[in-house]
């Protein structure tokens with residue numbers, strides 16, 4: 001068999017899927033990269049600045065995308081959602097729908113890579129925070145969009161902003177028991193970026209503890225607290241009430257142990273990272289193992305191999321930062337390379 | 345609230361009171377994340393000597409005597425807000441009920457004797473009549489705390505609005521209430 005007879009389908013064109021496509025394409029393997037949105041890049045393409053070195057995520061996507069265009073064996077299908085999967089001998093049949101034209105069809109492939117990413121928990125479950133009720137309570141991805149507008153001076157930066165961490169995470173009664181891993185870091189980034197654009201804006205970050213266990217992560221959070229002057233308050237906010245045009249946040253400062261309140265213009269909720277329901281639906285069609293929440297699971301011993309010919313990369317496995325997603329994307333490409341060389 | 349900081353030596357294992365609360369009420373304080381969401385939302389924390397999160401902490405530390413003499417046991421409104429907010433579903437007012445009953449039985453240093461009296465009178469009224477007559481209760485309560493005119497102006501307002509009746513009849517089916525109390529006192533005897 002030649003490289004042209006075996007094709008890998010990558011489901012999802014976020015940073016993880018992009019990396020897998022790049023590495024396989026550079027090796028000359030036939031790759032189909034299906035992305036349901038009109039543009040590649042997934043969540044990373046929506047970010048403004050990145051931890052831990054204030055890098056530019058959109059630039060990163062641009063560079064990767066430009067490189068992808070130079071690779072003849074990679075076919076990018078934008079607006080294309082993978083809606084069904086069936087196992088065939090030696091591979092799979094994948095069903096797709098073009099979201100722009102509503103056309104649909106199927107294609108045969110010899111390997112599958114889930115790179116479908118994650119979404120954010122719907123924070124309106126917390127009546128006490130007013131998400132979906134008060135217009136100035138937003139989730140962290142919506143806030144990335146606002147950050148872009150602040151940077152371009154398209155809108156005013158508010159006088160005061162409160163960031164709530166662990167919204168839906170570390171909550172067994174209304175959310176999930178797990179920690180979403182990335183929100184401590186991106187909240188520090190978001191608050192720190194606000195202070196860079198508008199040093200007079202008061203920024204509060206409400207935290208139970210901050211988790212900063214990557215290279216340069218601790219230093220990054222300390223920089224945001226000490227140099228950018230973001231005020232970290234230890235306590236989980238309990239209630240938000242509307243007070244004229246302002247939002248009043250009730251909480252306990254758990255270090256001194258007394259109830260307190262803060263009046264702010266905007267609240268940003270670091271909502272839990274949750275799997276996309278579509279990913280779970282696809283996994284079920286193949287009878288794949290997922291965890292209790294619906295994240296796909298690799299076998300013990302490999303970061304990315306789920307089953308024979310089926311791999312994963314990035315946020316569909318669990319919350320992960322962009323560099324981790326890239327690492328898994330590359331690992332998935334290595335697995336596919338090994339597989340295709342074995343079958344040849 | 346000014347505290348002195350005598351150095352304590354907490355045990356590493358589950359404290360006896362934490363264990364009793366787990367066994368008797370099925371509430372495990374080890375689930376507490378120490379986040380303070382209970383206190384931040386509490387209807388009356390500003391009037392507590394120890395706020396809800398700190399009460400859970402006292403349970404963990406096994407500070408039994410302190411727990412029984414808490415002012416907050418008697419001022420908690422049982423409004424359930426903290427339970428609704430708690431990410432670990434810890435039922436703090438249920439723990440408060442439990443500690444209140446134990447404080448009452450142990451005849452410990454209760455800071456709000458009159459609130460304790462109020463509970464006693466209210467429960468004996470329910471036991472004997474199946475329901476409360478607010479007016480009779482108020483009179484009994486004022487007699488008990490030796491202040492005949494306590495809450496008199498408030499009582500007048502309620503009366504004028506038709507919220508207070510001079511007389512309210514006994515429940516028809518008092519027979520269903522009494523076994524309840526019997527069962528409870530049997531349980532009490534065991535505990």
Ligand SMILES: Cc1cc2nc3c(=O)[nH]c(=O)nc-3n(C[C@H](O)[C@H](O)[C@H](O)COP(=O)(O)OP(=O)(O)OC[C@H]3O[C@@H](n4cnc5c(N)ncnc54)[C@H](O)[C@@H]3O)c2cc1C
Nearest residue numbers: 012014015016036042043050051082117118314315321322
């Ligand atoms: C608010 C916020 C801020 C962040 N800030 C940072 C930061 O500063 N630094 C950092 O390193 N990381 C940050 N992250 C994390 C970063 O976004 C993730 O690491 C990254 O998005 C993971 O990439 P991914 O490719 O796995 O998933 P995604 O970005 O979710 O991409 C998955 C793609 O798959 C597509 N897809 C899904 N299902 C299908 C289907 N059935 N068919 C076709 N296509 C499909 C989706 O449309 C999407 O484009 C942040 C995350 C959030 C939420």
Ligand code: SF4
Nearest residue numbers: 169179180181183184
């Ligand atoms: S990463 Fe931080 S904010 Fe996110 S769930 Fe974990 S502790 Fe909470």
Ligand code: SF4
Nearest residue numbers: 386420421423424426
């Ligand atoms: S039940 Fe008691 S402790 Fe809980 S919120 Fe109400 S007053 Fe506060």
Ligand code: SF4
Nearest residue numbers: 376377379380382430
């Ligand atoms: S809200 Fe629950 S978990 Fe948080 S401090 Fe109070 S009891 Fe503990």
